[in-house]
Amino acid sequence: MSLVKPLISLIVLVVLAISLNTKFGSVPPLGKFFDPDAGFWANAERSLPDTDELNLDAIQGEVSVYFDERRVPHIFAESEYDLYFVQGYVTARDRLFQMEMQTYDAAGRLSERLGDRTLNRDLSTRRMGMPYGAEKAIELIKEDEKTWSALNAYSEGVNAYISSLSPKKYPIEYKILDFAPEEWTPIKTAHLLKNMTRTLAGGSNDDRTSNTMAYFGDDFIEKFFDVKPGLNDPIIPPSKTWDFDRVPVHTPDTLFKPASALELENFDRPEGVGSNNWAVSGEKTASGFPILSNDPHLGLTLPSIWYEVQLHAPGLNTYGVSLQGAPGVIIGFNENAAWGTTNTGADVMDWYEIKFKDGSKQEYWYDGEWKPTTMRVEEIKVRGQETVFDTVIYTHHGPVSEIESDINEEREPTYHALRWIAHEPSNDLKTFFGFNRMESYDDFKEAASHFVAPAQNFIFSNNEGDIATWISGKFPNKWKFQGRTVGDGTDPLYDWQGWIPTEHNPNIKNPERGFVSSANQESAAPDYPYYLDDDFAPFERGRRINELLAGMENITKEDIRRMQMDNYSYHAATILPEMLEWINRERLSDTELEILAEAEAWDYLNKAELKAPGIFRWWWSNFYNGILSDEYSTTDASLRWPSRDRLIEVIKSEPEFEFFDNIETEEVESRQRVVTDAFKETVEELTDAYGEFGDNWNWGVVINNDVDHIAFIPGFGAENVYSSGNSESINATRGSWGPSWRMVVELGLEVKGWGVYPGGASGNPGSPNYDSMLEAWRVGELYELKFMKEPPEEYLYELKFSSND
Amino acid sequence: MLQTVLIAITAFLLNIIFPWWSIAIPGLIFGYLFKKKAHVSFGWGFLAVFLLWGGQALYIHFANNGILSTRIAEMLGVGSPYLVILITGVLGGLVSGFATLTGTLFNKKVPS
Numbered sequence: 001m002s003l004v005k006p007l008i009s010l011i012v013l014v015v016l017a018i019s020l021n022t023k024f025g026s027v028p029p030l031g032k033f034f035d036p037d038a039g040f041w042a043n044a045e046r047s048l049p050d051t052d053e054l055n056l057d058a059i060q061g062e063v064s065v066y067f068d069e070r071r072v073p074h075i076f077a078e079s080e081y082d083l084y085f086v087q088g089y090v091t092a093r094d095r096l097f098q099m100e101m102q103t104y105d106a107a108g109r110l111s112e113r114l115g116d117r118t119l120n121r122d123l124s125t126r127r128m129g130m131p132y133g134a135e136k137a138i139e140l141i142k143e144d145e146k147t148w149s150a151l152n153a154y155s156e157g158v159n160a161y162i163s164s165l166s167p168k169k170y171p172i173e174y175k176i177l178d179f180a181p182e183e184w185t186p187i188k189t190a191h192l193l194k195n196m197t198r199t200l201a202g203g204s205n206d207d208r209t210s211n212t213m214a215y216f217g218d219d220f221i222e223k224f225f226d227v228k229p230g231l232n233d234p235i236i237p238p239s240k241t242w243d244f245d246r247v248p249v250h251t252p253d254t255l256f257k258p259a260s261a262l263e264l265e266n267f268d269r270p271e272g273v274g275s276n277n278w279a280v281s282g283e284k285t286a287s288g289f290p291i292l293s294n295d296p297h298l299g300l301t302l303p304s305i306w307y308e309v310q311l312h313a314p315g316l317n318t319y320g321v322s323l324q325g326a327p328g329v330i331i332g333f334n335e336n337a338a339w340g341t342t343n344t345g346a347d348v349m350d351w352y353e354i355k356f357k358d359g360s361k362q363e364y365w366y367d368g369e370w371k372p373t374t375m376r377v378e379e380i381k382v383r384g385q386e387t388v389f390d391t392v393i394y395t396h397h398g399p400v401s402e403i404e405s406d407i408n409e410e411r412e413p414t415y416h417a418l419r420w421i422a423h424e425p426s427n428d429l430k431t432f433f434g435f436n437r438m439e440s441y442d443d444f445k446e447a448a449s450h451f452v453a454p455a456q457n458f459i460f461s462n463n464e465g466d467i468a469t470w471i472s473g474k475f476p477n478k479w480k481f482q483g484r485t486v487g488d489g490t491d492p493l494y495d496w497q498g499w500i501p502t503e504h505n506p507n508i509k510n511p512e513r514g515f516v517s518s519a520n521q522e523s524a525a526p527d528y529p530y531y532l533d534d535d536f537a538p539f540e541r542g543r544r545i546n547e548l549l550a551g552m553e554n555i556t557k558e559d560i561r562r563m564q565m566d567n568y569s570y571h572a573a574t575i576l577p578e579m580l581e582w583i584n585r586e587r588l589s590d591t592e593l594e595i596l597a598e599a600e601a602w603d604y605l606n607k608a609e610l611k612a613p614g615i616f617r618w619w620w621s622n623f624y625n626g627i628l629s630d631e632y633s634t635t636d637a638s639l640r641w642p643s644r645d646r647l648i649e650v651i652k653s654e655p656e657f658e659f660f661d662n663i664e665t666e667e668v669e670s671r672q673r674v675v676t677d678a679f680k681e682t683v684e685e686l687t688d689a690y691g692e693f694g695d696n697w698n699w700g701v702v703i704n705n706d707v708d709h710i711a712f713i714p715g716f717g718a719e720n721v722y723s724s725g726n727s728e729s730i731n732a733t734r735g736s737w738g739p740s741w742r743m744v745v746e747l748g749l750e751v752k753g754w755g756v757y758p759g760g761a762s763g764n765p766g767s768p769n770y771d772s773m774l775e776a777w778r779v780g781e782l783y784e785l786k787f788m789k790e791p792p793e794e795y796l797y798e799l800k801f802s803s804n805d
Numbered sequence: 806m807l808q809t810v811l812i813a814i815t816a817f818l819l820n821i822i823f824p825w826w827s828i829a830i831p832g833l834i835f836g837y838l839f840k841k842k843a844h845v846s847f848g849w850g851f852l853a854v855f856l857l858w859g860g861q862a863l864y865i866h867f868a869n870n871g872i873l874s875t876r877i878a879e880m881l882g883v884g885s886p887y888l889v890i891l892i893t894g895v896l897g898g899l900v901s902g903f904a905t906l907t908g909t910l911f912n913k914k915v916p917s
Contacts, residue, residue: 006910013903017826020896031900034893035825036861040877041893044869172873176880715879766873
């Protein structure tokens with residue numbers, strides 16, 4: 001008798017079972033993954049969670065969490081410890097994968113879970129000093145008992161949830177990527193906040209400005225980067241007077257020229273990061289109380305970057321959106337006051353050329369002597385591979401990057417140290433804890449004063465009728481234009497010589513015009529005594545908001561909601577009439593003329609159902625490139641491109657602007673020629689991309705608005721969300737960027753809030769709640785926010801926590 | 806037929822507690838005990854867990870209004886959630902089929 005057959009069969013079975021239990025490349029272990037009991041099917045939500053009661057050792061008293069019909073948790077606790085513990089627990093329950101991935105990314109640890117495809121991202125994160133900054137932040141946070149205990153309570157809550165999970169209950173992404181959640185620690189919150197600094201204050205023009213100065217000369221720099229567009233309308237109205245003398249700084253006699261043209265890592269910021277906020281005083285509202293509005297524009301993802309929550313404990317009752325991974329509410333309101341935020345584009349990231357003594361890089365030249373460097377070894381674990389060790393050199397400025405210069409003749413590497421606000425110790429949560437509890441303007445001012453980075457334009461309003469703005473954050477006290485070019489790492493005059501005293505930060509309270517607002521534009525008028533940056537957002541959104549608000553009276557919440565959806569393009573209004581005037585119609589075909597007629601009839605509203613917005617956007621972009629790209633592509637060095645609003649001023653006032661000529665051709669091109677070529681090119685490109693001219697050219701299609709899953713898992717996002725908006729409109733929706741949370745708060749004896757974000761409370765792609773608010777967000781509807789003073793009578797379901805003792 | 810029912814019920818129970826590969830165990834046992842022809846054993850074994858996993862998947866699909874299966878279909882690029890259900894059934898069926906076949910073959914070759 002032979003055992004051959006049964007053994008072969010057994011081997012086939014074992015190989016099959018092992019194969020289906022193994023991850024191949026990005027394919028999850030299939031048997032494990034398809035198992036209806038514990039694989040992805042287990043994540044398909046079949047009914048609402050039941051009301052439940054949990055007994056946990058760590059809980060001190062009783063906590064009730066009421067989930068409303070949108071499944072927003074309203075947490076009622078008897079102590080702050082319990083409150084933050086449960087905030088951690090419920091946030092993890094809805095958003096664990098996102099919480100973890102954000103912090104892996106911020107700590108340069110993605111490769112530990114995802115393998116070598118993310119190694120470059122991790123290396124860059126480490127070389128920028130992200131973990132270094134987080135370590136310094138957590139040291140400072142430990143000194144503040146309140147923040148430290150909140151972080152610990154939150155961590156314990158997250159961990160209580162994680163330890164309750166069997167692999168079957170892991171969020172679906174863990175099953176796809178085949179790993180397990182790890183313990184949460186307070187430093188992860190510091191990592192998360194540093195990641196916000198990277199997103200919002202991780203941009204720099206230094207190398208590009210230096211290169212442009214060397215290449216096109218000082219006059220070009222002056223023309224495009226010193227002169228501000230005449231339509232600029234700063235955040236702090238020019239009526240504000242500054243009743244202090246600035247803290248002096250020492251300025252170098254001549255500006256340092258870097259040794260070579262070079263290309264630092266791309267720290268350009270995509271347009272789309274930016275936000276709006278405003279508050280109107282009671283004199284302008286129907287209710288007689290202020291109304292506050294905020295819509296932060298960030299990357300639109302599923303799950304959303306925001307998690308809505310109400311926090312209620314003795315001495316605290318606040319509602320708004322939180323970041324998963326941080327205790328407290330980041331944007332919201334309480335029973336007395338509301339606050340909102342937009343990003344400040346100040347320059348807080350500077351590069352310095354470093355001169356090392358020799359190849360060992362142990363010493364660098366500074367202030368007339370050789371100074372020792374320090375080294376930090378970054379250990380990057382890589383899934384399925386050997387650990388990567390990366391040694392990063394630090395000068396007193398910060399971490400040093402080596403640039404392989406292929407531009408200077410010697411082709412020698414150059415070294416650049418990074419001085420960046422993210423390396424500062426900071427306890428930014430203290431500001432939000434203050435906002436969560438504030439009543440008066442003084443409370444607001446005090447809380448805002450603790451903020452370090454990323455600098456924010458905080459607005460405030462309260463039931464006493466005050467409205468105010470503080471531009472908050474730690475700003476280096478710079479000489480004019482310091483840090484817009486690469487600095488001299490050997491000269492102390494290029495160092496950040498100190499800080500702008502917090503009380504000198506731009507601010508305004510109850511201005512005569514009856515409103516405060518911000519849209520990432522210039523912080524203050526040119527008479528503000530300090531230099532912050534030469535590069536803020538174009539004037540368009542800020543000016544539009546101010547003009548609308550100035551003309552409004554008897555304002556209601558509904559007026560503000562409509563205003564958040566305003567699609568007016570100031571950009572088009574300032575240049576499209578001229579482009580239509582300049583274009584040579586004789587060169588256009590009948591179809592092209594028909595398409596041009598769409599642009600001519602346009603009222604400058606970026607509406608989904610119109611074709612003109614797409615035609616204009618592509619036409620402008622081709623015109624812009626037609627003017628500049630020939631000159632800009634004559635060098636490999638990366639150069640700084642003019643902002644569109646300033647370029648428009650120049651081309652309108654200088655018909656013979658030399659850049660109109662295409663230097664690659666014999667003939668001399670005119671403005672008319674360039675704008676006409678750009679139009680013909682646009683028609684061609686749009687036809688290629690969207691087919692013959694027709695409804696498929698509608699802006700709602702061309703806007704290309706995808707709300708992708710945070711790990712870009714196909715099928716887990718929402719593709720081609722047909723919507724209005726554009727980056728220059730108040731409704732700044734465009735191509736996966738846009739209003740990540742729209743909120744309106746009406747102050748009053750009963751504070752009322754409305755809000756929406758493009759997603760849902762649940763982070764589970766198998767839940768109807770995953771993207772349940774997307775449609776309301778798309779069309780600009782707001783939900784009334786259930787702000788409760790007492791535990792509610794009615795709710796969807798309840799989660800109760802009590803102590804084991 | 807009885808063999809299929811027994812495999813399916815046992816696999817269902819084991820699968821609740823143990824990892825997914827425990828669905829191979831009933832095939833091995835009942836394949837050995839029922840001692841059918843090789844291809845018949847494979848067939849009944851396959852059918853048992855094909856129906857079990859496929860049925861469970863189908864039930865979840867409807868109870869979830871197809872939200873997740875539609876997303877998974879898009880993730881896998883297979884177009885229809887019903888193919889996701891089919892794949893689920895086939896994967897489970899294959900493991901159980903080979904297990905049942907192995908059980909039967911051992912019974913035939915090992916003198917009892």
